[in-house]
Amino acid sequence: MKLSQRVELAEGRPIAAPAATASAVDLAEPAPAAAGLLSTPAAPAALASDALSGLKQRAAEALFERMGARFGDSGATEEELRAAARDELTHVIDGERVPLSGPERSRLLREIEDDVLGYGPLQRLLDDDDVTEIMVNRHDQIYIERKGRLQLSGLRFSSEAQLRTVIERIVSRVGRRIDESSPLVDARLADGSRVNAVIPPLAVGGSSLTIRKFGKVPLTVRDLIGFGTLTLEMAELLQACVKAKLNIIVSGGTGTGKTTLLNVLSAFIPDNERIVTIEDAVELQIQQEHVVRLESRPPNTEGKGEVTIRDLVRNSLRMRPDRIVVGEVRSGESLDMLQAMNTGHDGSLSTVHSNSPRDAIARLETLVLMAGMDLPLRAIREQIASAVNLIVQISRLRDGTRRITHITEVQGMEGDVVTLQDAFVFDYGAGVDANGRFLGSAVATGVRPRFLERFEDLGIHVRPGIFQTPASAHQEHPWKQ
Ligand SMILES: Nc1ncnc2c1ncn2[C@@H]1O[C@H](COP(=O)(O)OP(=O)(O)O)[C@@H](O)[C@H]1O
């Protein structure tokens, strides 16, 4: 029997029982082309020689013989299983008396472990730092984004059953379940990578899996200046705004870079302040020491135990935070966040999904209504106008670049309307270069924001030149590349 079939047998059922042989016959039917995890098209790291792949196959088979039942043993932790498998494998390999160099030996062990205990063909992609997204359309089609380019990976699962096993392994680790009654699941890998899985019947062509890998090295303000997302002047202004404890909302569409910008803004928080972060799935990489990170939790399989962002925002108020950073407001928690901002928790930061500063206000209104408090619209607007000091709009432009298009002050109310005043807006008038890339950046409107008075009280200085148009682009500065 092929190892791949054994893998399916051992893992396809909740508990690997000795009765495996019955279904082995069906699975041993004509193997689909290139079936078998171990025969996935060779990745660069795969063992080269036939002798070694033969050994690998035999070792994996022997491992199954010895450990079969234990793989289904939910009592054993991941580490215990791995350690036991490593022990067994070492015996098997020693028994074969094949001379192996040190590196060959460890590579062999690792590949077998990936297939048996890890995420099969995905493991290599997860371990490869150049790969930022993994998109499994079907068991035999895996696309990846590598260095910003979409490409077919050449790797595949041996079957739908193996893909399902891996999906189940991922979601069960975060205490969730995927089956016909709940065929859509969001989960997170231990390293923070975000996973979405959809299985049939919703995914018509077979199970589908999308993984957005966690960027290990977060983008910094230097990177963003280098990408043209913002100018040095804007960065200086934003740094001063964070230091001065303005309440700031980053507004933008999906994938425009809101979370990344929030992370960059958080880096401006002085080291001596206590930060509480609240997210659906931990993404922020706060550099400061004094941080408590909270993550919401979906209901468990019995529909119990849910802890919402709203619960966490409320709880955070009892944690003596200097700063509350909410990854994204999507619902009723916006009311609690605005209340926190209005009751002495200045300098809070968050993001909202909207397409312009004006739209961000409208969106916040809608989200506050979702709290179900039946507040009059005017009261909501007053709450927003007094809580939020600054809206930073980030957009993905037609040329694919992500730019800050507005830095906008929320000044207050005039009649029933929240008054906004742009301090910086994107200069589309600068045109595009030969490749269609926008040449402009956001430029000062020349209007000095009112919060500058607050800066003076706090002894925070910004260069007067920041508000000059056009911005002085040629100065030396440590952020500049
Ligand atoms: N300013 C930027 N320039 C280029 N790429 C960026 C920028 N900001 C974020 N990215 C990349 O874009 C993707 C989405 O960013 P993210 O901050 O998660 O967006 P959002 O929170 O708006 O969905 C990530 O892969 C990130 O590395």
Ligand SMILES: [Mg+2]
């Ligand atoms: Mg985000």
